[in-house]
Amino acid sequence: MAFSSHIFLFYFLPVLLALYHVLPARWLAARNVLLLVAGYVFYAWIDPRLTLLLFGLTVVNYVLSRLIAGSSTRRVQSLMTAGAIALDLAVLGIFKYTAFLGDSLNSLLRFAGRDTLPILRIVLPVGISFYTFKVISYIVDVYRGRSPAARSLLDFACYVSFFPQLLSGPIQRFGTIDAKGEIVPTFADQLRTRWWTPNTFSHGVALFMLGFAKKILLADGVAQVADAVFTAASPGTLDAWFGALAYSFQLYFDFSAYSEMAIGLGLMFGFECARNFDAPYRAEGFGDFWRRWHISLSGWLRDYLYIPLGGNRAGTGRTYLNLMIVFLLCGLWHGAGWTFIVWGAWHGAWLVIERLFGRKPFYAFLPSPVRVLVTFLLITVGWVIFRTPDLAEAGRMLAIMFVPQSAQGGSALLSAVIYTRGHLIVMALCAVLVFQPLQGCDWTGRFHWAKVPVLVVLFALALMTMFAQSFRSFLYFQF
Amino acid sequence: MAARRSPCICLSVVFLAMIAVVAVSQIIVEWRQGDSPQIAELFRQKPTRANLRRLESSLESGCRIGQTVRPWMQFARFVLLEDAGDNAILGRDGWFFYRPAVQYLIEPWSPEGGQTQGNVFDAIISFRDDLAKRGIQLLVMPAPNKASVYPEMLTGRTRKETGSVNASTREILVRLKQEGVEILDLFEVYDRAKRVAGSPACYLAQDSHWSPEGMRLAAEAVANRLLDLGWIEKRATKYETRSAPVERHGDVLRMMRVPQVERLFEPQGMDCTQVVDAETGQLYADDPNSPVLVLGDSFLRIFERDEPGSGGFVAHLASNLGFGLSSIVSDGGASTLVRQQLARKPALLKDKRVVVWEFVERDLRFGTEGWQRVPLPAPDGSG
Structure with a gap:
């Protein structure tokens, strides 16, 4: 059952909430x-x-x-x-x-x-x-x-x-x-x-509503762009970048939305959970990125893999090797395919390079916004490898991105599918939102009246959109 | 604290109301109609994966609030975001395109890629050979996707493009020709027609099908090819055409299932012509004893079985050839289903000399039931 499915939202969740809260709190x-x-x-x-x-x-x-x-x-x-x-x-x-x-x-x-x-x-x-x-x-x-x-x-x-x-x-x-x-x-x-209080419950509700809106209004919107570009025969360079950015946005909004909905649901039943994302695309390097992206996984890899392997305690060379092992396995954890392993190697290699430069990216001399942008583009390149079905396709897509060319044959029709008014608006919204520091957990944590109509309108809009479009599962289900 | 608690309680109450109202209203409506709640199916059937998916799907599609909200939301998305939904793409100047047909052109595809059931070459060549054993000739006529003929109405970007938008289709046609299959290349026919200044469009703006003009050009081209090949001789039945203009919204627009959007567009006017027997004045009707059998999909249905009737491809081909034809039409099923129908009724091939087989270009990849080999019973009935 997906959190954004009809059966979950309108049957499973209301019935479970009712049954759970009918039981006296002392009957834990x-x-x-x-x-x-x-x-x-x-x-x-x-x-x-x-x-x-x-x-x-x-x-x-x-x-x-x-x-x-x-x-x-x-x-x-x-x-x-x-x-x-x-x-x-x-x-x-x-x-x-x-x-x-x-x-x-x-x-x-x-x-x-x-x-x-x-x-x-x-x-x-x-x-x-x-x-x-x-x-x-x-x-x-x-x-x-x-x-x-x-x-x-x-x-x-x-x-x-x-x-x-x-x-x-x-x-x-x-x-x-x-x-x-x-x-x-x-x-x-x-x-x-x-402890269950109306405030924790409503914090959970607010997080769930916000996550649901992010999933339906943003992630599913940019997913159409990413899918169209990554399945096209010969997209142009502009199309390929547009699709790659769309996929970067989709991954973030889809997965962070899922995490927020999960944390929000937990709160509705009185369970707290640490945040899983912290503005990852504002990272100024790969080390910084992994402190912000899928935090529960990176913490797991650190505590149950990297440190048992020796971490950084066994010399420089061994530290680099450990980092590469951890990220190759991180890639393999995401999916059974060579593209995932290469994606893991991409991240591992950049982390090793950062170690070589004293735990800083080699572009650390650049102004902060440029560092953020460079990191984001390097991560986007990694997502292209992550998204493609095989390494040949990944190479082809990256070649299109870095060797300017126009769309060929039927792929010229892509522009009618991806550069629509709706997609341009959603992409622009995503571009603004991924680089702002305020996260859902923080925004919903400090609650006041002005946020009620915002959340209700966003949730209602997302529900109505859900009725009007075909169901799209969460990306991380496949991992 | 109390001041902070009020918005929290308010939000929670609104949220709970929003998620509860869908199921509660649905159950009330179903009870008032005397039906048992659909969700009760969960407890009546074995909870297998298939049953659960079926139930989930029927809950979604049967949701009254969803049914009410859906068209309004799609209308808003169309007006504000130019989003024409899952099946349609809005082109330029009020042209609509069927999304799977555009997808066929954009995505890489190979008939050998295992993406379709069966193989297009095997299916067509074996059908040609089975017919040949009965002394019947086969003419294959893929009907182009609208976007293959009018890519510039989908996006201005194709004006700068040099490459063909449907290279896969062209490769398939070349290979079929090399295998000795007789192909009528409507892409060339329409390309020539487009170059004539002021000529009407070969496709309908709101529809996935050809226009009356495009259909007439196809019928004329097929008739000329059959006569040129000497597979058939022109006969003496005189047909006349009479004007029967039709106005209606196109199928792609209607696929959106949003009446509010349909109201934004004038119904498209179609300059149809019906075919009538010059002697009897009767509208054209198929002749089961004809030497020509036409197989195809909705491209044969439009104008022929739809409004105005007797004004489609089959009637106009008959008019060009001077005799009535037989036809089998299967909407969306010209790749395999139409041949399966023929295989079940081989008597339809009695006294036939020519089969004309039309299928829409996108069905090369997306044809219902793929491209299965459908052996025809042996001519002597032994098979």
Whole structure:
């Protein structure tokens, strides 16, 4: 179920809110059970069979976490932690990477003139990348002794299946918080104690309304431009840049909208979650960008991958290698394809270059607005690689962007599709909004009367637009 | 604190009302109509993925508030943003284009790319060969996309372009010709017609189909080709044409399903001509015993089965050839469905000498059921 779908907005959410708030606040366990059931219904709506996988992963990790916490031998704890992580990664690998590995192997076999192998194509369960990372962070935190094991299967199952975060994050941790992120109570604490006030509820409502408006009015609008350009046979240079910018805007507005809606929904049920975006396109370098973009993922990669690899403690060369490993895996996490790996390498390489220049971009001497612009353009180039179906297509698109040419053949008709009045207005709005510092979390946090009509009008406009256009899923569902 | 609490409560109440009103009003309307609420289907059927998608889709399409809001919102988007919706693109000077047809021209596509079911070459060549076994000749006539003929009415940018906007189609036609398939190239016919100053447009401004003029040119070109090839001789039945002007909104405009937008545009006037038998004065009607069978899609339906009737391609081709024709028309199904209909009724091929097969250019990629091979039963009935 997507947050912007008819069934979620008009049936699932009102019914769940009513049931949840009818239960007395002191019946916290009953409310948690309701959220657990809601999470499974929410997930089953995509495909009921997927709940078996979710349930299986939950039970196995819960049992292993209890064993890890209960074991007095460090060696046994280590073995069980490694086993749990291996199992979680195996599940992720089987569902997400089998076809990719098979295709890559077959390419090698073809190159060597050998017969290719049959490939098992498995449907990717939506959200698997997110909830496997959630359970891995939990297992590692229990092993490190930073988080107690979940007191009950209900608590842990409620954490894993918490519907606002189930499909596309944020990747909130169970018993710890990201030390460099916003300070909020841990999820485990919130399962036991959470305060609900009209103000927190309305903050959640405001965030949800704003996120919904961003998704429908901005992200879905620029998505039409990006889709048209990236599927065109021979767009011109101007078209290619217009499409690349549209995709940069789409990714940000789509994913940040989802995160805001998820955080807003959590607040409606009394759960707090740290922000996941902080004006990422205002970043002045790649390091800065990753402190602002998908903050829960970059924090996860830092705490559960980069630091265990040695971080920056094992010498300069090893730091660079660690950065490259982390970002290659970050790319692979986003999708099973060479374009994602190259995108990860693009980011890793720029981060290494920043380290070479003393944790500053090589263009640090430029004025701040120019640094922001250069970083944004370099990130946009990365998104082109991210968006294209294969490396050949990525190379072709980048060549069009950097070697001036006009649209050829039928692609000359693109201009009628992308440079419409509506698209120009939405692109201009996006261009203004991505570079302004105020974020949804801040704007809705300081609430007063003047914001009520703004939010209501935006939400109503988005609802009416939703009725008038075909449904477009969230981009990050595919990851 | 109280002052800050009031806007919070107000916003929450408005939000809850906005998300609750859709389902509540829907259930009330359904009850008042004596129907059980559609959402109750959730508990009546097995919750499989397919059933859930079906329910979700029917809840969306059946939503009364959505049905009320949708046209007004689309109207506002059209007026303010020039957004003509999922199926249409607004061109210049009030011309509308069918979006999938434009998409066909913009996106890279190859008949060998596995994007369609079956293969266009196999389907056409095997059909030609099956007909040949019965002694029947095949003439293939792709009807150009409107944007292939009038790209400049979609965007001024094509004026500067040198390349053809439909290179894929042209490559397919060249290859079919190399394979010995007889093709009537309407692109050339319309290109010539466009160069004649002051000549009427070959396509309708608000429609995806040809204009009466474009249709007459096609009928004339096919008749001339059949006669030139010697596949058929002109016969003596005298037909006359009589003027039957028609006014209506075009199909692309109507696809928007927004009456408010339709009211912004005058219905397009069409200078149609009906074909009548000169002796009896009867409107043209198909002749099942004709030596010529015409297969095609909505390009054959327009003016022939639609208003004014007996004024479309088949009637005008008959007029040019001097005898009545047989026809099978399948809207949007000229790639495969029309041949499947023929395969089910092979008697329609009895005494035929020529089959004329029209399909719209975009169906090379988007044809319903793709380009399946549809073997015709063997001529002796053994197959």
